[in-house]
Amino acid sequence: MPLPKPIIVVGHKNPDNDAISAAIGYAYLKNELAKRDTPEGEEVPVYVPARLGPLPPETAGVLEKWGIEAPMVINNLFARVSDVMTPDVITATSDAKLIDAGRIMRKHNIQAVVITDENGVYQGLVSTRMIANRYISATDKLEDGASQMAVASDLIASLDETVEVVMENQILTIDKDDRLDEAREDIMAQPWREAVVLDEDGKPIGIVTRTDLAQHPHRKVILVDHNEVRQAANGIEDAEVVEIIDHHRIADVSTVNPIRFINMPVGSSATIVTLEFRNHGIAIPKPIAAVLLSAVMTDTVVLKSPTATPVDEEVVQYLAGILGVDPTEFGIEVFAFRGGDDDMPIDKLVSADSKEFQTSEGTVLIAQHETTNLESVMMREGEMREYMRGLVESHGYQFVLLMVTDIIAEGSQFLCEGNRKMVNRAFDIECTGQGGTWMPGVLSRKKQVAARILEA
Numbered sequence: 245m246p247l248p249k250p251i252i253v254v255g256h257k258n259p260d261n262d263a264i265s266a267a268i269g270y271a272y273l274k275n276e277l278a279k280r281d282t283p284e285g286e287e288v289p290v291y292v293p294a295r296l297g298p299l300p301p302e303t304a305g306v307l308e309k310w311g312i313e314a315p316m317v318i319n320n321l322f323a324r325v326s327d328v329m330t331p332d333v334i335t336a337t338s339d340a341k342l343i344d345a346g347r348i349m350r351k352h353n354i355q356a357v358v359i360t361d362e363n364g365v366y367q368g369l370v371s372t373r374m375i376a377n378r379y380i381s382a383t384d385k386l387e388d389g390a391s392q393m394a395v396a397s398d399l400i401a402s403l404d405e406t407v408e409v410v411m412e413n414q415i416l417t418i419d420k421d422d423r424l425d426e427a428r429e430d431i432m433a434q435p436w437r438e439a440v441v442l443d444e445d446g447k448p449i450g451i452v453t454r455t456d457l458a459q460h461p462h463r464k465v466i467l468v469d470h471n472e473v474r475q476a477a478n479g480i481e482d483a484e485v486v487e488i489i490d491h492h493r494i495a496d497v498s499t500v501n502p503i504r505f506i507n508m509p510v511g512s513s514a515t516i517v518t519l520e521f522r523n524h525g526i527a528i529p530k531p532i533a534a535v536l537l538s539a540v541m542t543d544t545v546v547l548k549s550p551t552a553t554p555v556d557e558e559v560v561q562y563l564a565g566i567l568g569v570d571p572t573e574f575g576i577e578v579f580a581f582r583g584g585d586d587d588m589p590i591d592k593l594v595s596a597d598s599k600e601f602q603t604s605e606g607t608v609l610i611a612q613h614e615t616t617n618l619e620s621v622m623m624r625e626g627e628m629r630e631y632m633r634g635l636v637e638s639h640g641y642q643f644v645l646l647m648v649t650d651i652i653a654e655g656s657q658f659l660c661e662g663n664r665k666m667v668n669r670a671f672d673i674e675c676t677g678q679g680g681t682w683m684p685g686v687l688s689r690k691k692q693v694a695a696r697i698l699e700a
């Protein structure tokens with residue numbers, strides 16, 4: 245049987261600090277709970293934080309400062325070859341005799357043995373069927389008029405031949421991380437029942453047979469900071485969502501079974517994760533408290549965003565208490581990891597924090613760049629607009645709206661490319677192709693911008 249797989253805890257695509265930090269915090273909590281609550285003798289489940297993209301600079305800064313490993317990057321949640329392969333491969337070297345191969349298969353009760361060279365590098369495969377074919381071919385000689393004795397001695401001679409005589413070297417070889425659905429098609433398309441799983445050095449680490457393909461495993465996943473298919477890892481429909489922790493609108497991720505789904509209208513997913521630590525009576529170590537506090541601070545723009553609630557304020561006090569820091573100073577330090585706006589690459593500046601939304605008129609992209617110096621960002625307006633027009637063109641967006649949010653002045657400058665009419669209608673403004681429009685008090689993409697565009 246394949247090994248049990250860890251349960252992946254992951255945030256949305258194009259991750260922000262909250263998506264990654266909430267995954268780290270929640271995976272830590274779940275592992276602590278698993279250790280505490282799993283009955284003796286039962287296997288303790290393992291939760292692994294993951295991310296769907298690069299670390300935002302503030303996340304990289306906080307993780308480095310507190311010595312926390314960055315979550316692994318995953319590309320999708322499709323079932324993999326490793327989910328069904330038999331990991332312990334029985335091998336023989338290419339100088340083995342047919343009779344040895346036969347004995348090995350009898351001893352281990354298997355239908356195929358993988359052949360390697362003396363360094364353990366894959367050469368081919370010998371199956372019971374290939375050996376049987378060799379023997380049957382000997383009996384063909386009867387029809388050509390050979391005596392039974394001659395056939396019998398050919399059969400006996402065959403036992404001494406090396407496996408190379410019958411070995412097949414055209415068998416499909418695959419990687420353990422290959423998508424299972426793709427490997428399935430390839431295995432069914434070849435004349436042999438087996439595929440051999442090789443590592444980077446060309447050494448066999450597993451075998452997959454057509455029988456193994458009858459299984460349809462699903463990767464278990466906990467979603468944090470999203471519950472929308474569009475924002476989730478590719479292959480989400482092939483995975484089993486076992487929990488959701490989120491503070492966004494309820495969208496379209498669906499499950500077969502009832503699950504724990506915690507959704508609260510608070511400023512960050514990290515806020516909910518912190519509440520869960522307290523609900524379960526699990527202590528928050530300082531590095532985890534730092535990660536969570538950083539996420540509350542970035543998602544609520546140091547508690548200034550209208551999405552910040554009294555619950556967030558209380559959680560911030562609690563986490564700052566664990567760390568013994570002033571929360572506002574801590575928050576500003578986190579923002580400082582983002583660095584200057586002048587030399588930031590244009591793709592980062594515009595789309596590091598961008599989200600797609602599906603409207604009745606098509607897909608739109610709403611990006612946000614938070615700054616303490618609006619002027620220095622607006623110096624780059626021409627460059628930003630050109631990049632936004634490229635996004636409209638290449639992705640077929642209705643529009644790309646960039647909110648340049650000044651966290652000190654507490655408002656956002658709107659820049660829009662594409663179908664500006666939709667934006668102008670939603671906000672009753674007149675965004676043109678130049679200068680942008682100052683929106684005082686608008687700090688929250690979710691609450692003040694996306695919601696209005698989706699309603700319009």
Ligand SMILES: [Mn+2]
Pocket residue numbers: 262263469491511512513543
């Ligand atoms: Mn969030």
